[in-house]
Amino acid sequence: MADKQSILEAIKVVQDPELNKSLIDLGMIRDIFVEKGLVRLSLALTTSKCPKKEAIVAEIRQVLQNLPDVSKVEVKLTTLTKEELRKLFPEHPLVGLNRVRHVLAVASGKGGVGKTTAAVNVALGLAAKGNRVGLLDADVYGPSVPVMLGLNDSPDWENGMMIPVEKFGLRIMSLGMITDKGKPVVWRGPLVSKAIRQLLGQVLWGDLDYLVVDLPPGTGDPSITVAQAIPGATVLMVTTPQEVALADVRRSIDLFNKFNIGILGLLENMSYFFCGHSEKPIEIFGQGGGEKLSKEFGLPLLGKIPIDLEIGKGGDSGVPLMILAPDSETGRIFQNIAEKIMGVVRN
């Protein structure tokens, strides 16, 4: 006859997939009730938004229904209290960057070159390859990730921690989500550092292969302040092909080098355009900028992204290109960039 003891024994093999420990050892199984083949129990999760909760419940059901005299299993979901969490994990294991393998900070020499567009579509490209990906919009001048991804929600708070908003398979947080909407914010150094520390340290990022960070544009303090606040971040530098843009990018690269922040590679955006009347790409903004920088600094050029009206449409409609048309020519370029990044920064 199944009893409380045999139920506990059976569930012992079920682990929390993010913490890799038995649910029993974590104290997550409680209020077990057994009667005439019915098992009722509560599962206390680290967060109610746990992305794996259905999978955990399915595994509990499976192991219990394998017991000879269990016919029905009812699982009630609750969460661990703040005190329980603190006791279990003096430092919560899913908060901050503890379980983030790689941080990619997307930077640019100046504004408007397509840094956010690149950050969003590269993040989606990495997610499409099966990676767990977060996106942090740390652009103090104008956080535009919420608009590009059509997000209006504020993050939920639980036990004093922020839970990233989930969309298109990404875990997303934006400076725009923690400021009062419609109120302009003047970000100065200490305020920037504080806000970034909060976004990094108080958010339940969980287990991530990549956290893509949209840095503030330009060679000024904010991009360095933000990049410095993120331990182990490597930079993806976005440029456009024309000579006048290169001076700013050079300054930006020099600055990152000076602060010992590693640069992974370059992305050239708005490289060419197909007008529809000819097969020949038109290089509206000149050519060769990305290659030139690549040679000068010994950095790989990870991709050349064309001017594509679908990118603009995607940016305005809240549905980015990598969701609208992942297999279009430009979509395949982003897929290729994601593959190259995975080749350079492997787990």
Ligand SMILES: Nc1ncnc2c1ncn2[C@@H]1O[C@H](COP(=O)(O)OP(=O)(O)OP(=O)(O)O)[C@@H](O)[C@H]1O
């Ligand atoms: N390759 C492209 N083809 C067509 N439109 C593009 C392309 N790249 C960016 N855009 C458009 O250009 C505008 C600026 O892009 P984006 O916001 O990504 O630039 P940014 O460098 O992040 O700007 P900021 O410096 O303000 O943060 C957006 O409307 C975007 O849709």
